[in-house]
Amino acid sequence: MSFSTGGALRAIASPLSRFRSVEERIGILGFTLALVFAMSQSLWAHEFKVADIEIVHPWSRETPAGAKVAAGYLLVRNNGTEDDRLVSVSGEIANRTEIHEMAVDDKGVMTMRPLGEGIEIPAGGEVELKPRSYHVMFMDLRQAPKQGESFAGTLTFEKAGTVDIEFSVDAMGGASTHMDHDDHGG
Incomplete structure (x- = not known):
């Protein structure tokens, strides 16, 4: 051979x-x-859609052991011709979830308040829920968000209806590769 x-x-x-x-x-x-x-x-791909509403990259941060709250962030685009409103959010990690606004007044005092009426999403526009601005508050946590994992959530819009989404979890206070993140909560 x-x-x-x-x-x-x-x-x-x-x-x-x-x-x-x-x-x-x-x-x-x-x-x-x-x-x-x-x-x-x-x-x-980390985008979700319902009717004319597009949700881009929902995310949260890992929380320290024993934390009772976490924040969630995302970008909402309204590709339609009518205004809509994000009226509620839920997340499987929390017993209660609210839409909040963080603001700093002219004296430098920071305030955070729930937005019971939700957030208007203008026709042809977008609203970003991000640190130090509008955000989602996950309260009375059932489980702590862990870096590299994700958790389910639901957004409800006045006109477009309800959409199931998934929040990805970034490092606690670390640098991020997503949108406009900073090292501060809320």
């Missing part, structure tokens, strides 16, 4: 060489790329 070094090297160098035609090779490569793309979409 003779052994050809050149043939063995070609087989190792090209794992697709066992297929007879270029079309077979291209087909396998295309299928593999499509499969990888389809499987990774959930890693890239």
